[in-house]
Amino acid sequence: MVDITDDELQSLIRVILTRYGIDFTSYETGSLKRRIARAITVFNVESVVELWNKLLKERDFIYPFIDELTVGMTAMFRDPVLWSTLKNSVLNQFSQQENIHIWHAGCSTGEEVYTMGIVLSDMQLQHKTSALATDLNQTFIRQAQEGKYHLSVLEDYARNFTVYQTIHPFHHYYTLQEDAFCMNRSLTAHVQFKNHNLVMEKMDHKFDIIFCRNVMIYFDSKAKTKLLEQFHQNLKEGGYLIIGFYDALMPFIDTQKFAIYDLNAKIFRKIS
Template identity: 45%
Template sequence: MNLPYQPVKNIIITDEELRSLTDAIFNRHRIDFTGYEQQSLRRRIIRAMGVFEMENIHELWVRMLTDQSFIYSFMDEISVGLTAMFRDPILWRKIKSLLNEETIANTHLSIWHAGCSTGEEIYTMNIVARESFNKQQIRTWATDISRQAIDIARRGEYHQLKLNEYERNYKEYNLHGSLKWYYQRHNELLVMDKELRRHVTFDYHNLITDSFSYRFDVIFCRNVMIYFDNDTKLKLFDKFYNALNPGGLLIIGFYDAVMPLIDDRKFGILDMDAKIFIKLEEKGAVD
């Protein structure tokens, strides 16, 4: 669980300081920030400094140099994700409809949750699949750059304070069901049904720099690309295109303002409201 945020006043990180910091992190830990939108990255670093009660960039440098394990806590704060169970119910109603219509592969379904954060989206997808008429066997790869987030996702444990929001979202998706069917209470935690993660592989993965050898029917990458510059977004779209099976679906976030960057020779719009795109067979493309 992320640490409480302590507002920081009057911290300024110059372009030179930002470059020096990211270069040092790359040289020391091989974590590459070159694709991040610079203003967004600067704000997130200042936010992390507030969490760790640092008053200037020098304190951050000292901590980086003297505490080898600090990078993990630092990256957990830099990569704080916006997620919730059944967030954007219109999306999940549409996915259930696609499953029932067999628009998505109807027996075996391979899914990549790219930048899965703490995992609420993974459990949501598996609940939707369980509630569809066609019972697909789903294989899921869930990845994130935050090791803390991956650990939370793997455990499937969430604080009960989130329950009202999750229940409200679920009811917008399915008025006649109940989210209570899918979790147990343990003290102050909601523990998701372990069957919902039985075919899920959780991995640390840098979306920008790390390679992989899997192919997928569906890729979720929701509200992740807002932190990247346009060149990196274009590279990610190529990566997703090559990672999708023919006719596969790419699902982006409602706040990912990337429409001008999407190549309409590679991706068609399946549902604009739900931000679902379908892989097209681009003439001359290497699949």
């Protein structure tokens, strides 16, 4: 694994920002160095300098490079306690509401979006829901839209699903295709998928629920505070923010703006 100095890291960050308008200045330094070192191996370049030159000379290289930097952490029905709480508590509060608006911020390859689609379908709320699923990684967005996943993860996803429990067996929601399984497209009929940079691009819509799970672990303290403020602005009064089990955001949560709704499920509620 290549060792990357602070100067080399800052040089790469400046190239990406000035040439492509993508800002990595808020990413946690150690994590970003590890991802860049992995990218050097994946793209078979000899050094940080060669990578720097490749970014300058090959304009289309930025797309696979960014995809490599933004590798996601997700699984269907990951952390079943969250999905049970949503079904048994949170979503019940919207049963009489005319419309439900949801934002999956940093949706990765879409497993969370399909999971929520199953929950909404079970509760007969999908028809009144509109959702936005966004991610910086364009390859992830395309896979999320397709909803196609390798068979190697099917057993784990099915195990998570069993803990959650629902009215249909897991195979009710997908079809098999050789070495993959494809989630039913009806589960995302209410979803718009969009490429979006959380750090640099504002969101103008208001939502009842915002998911941002295991995304902010890669951001520094300043970026975490900024994003929490943005999510506060994007939530309707009484709306819910759902974070990841590894995000470690408690020191950054403003208790004047968010109340703990369920700490085990990592759900917070806007209070002002």
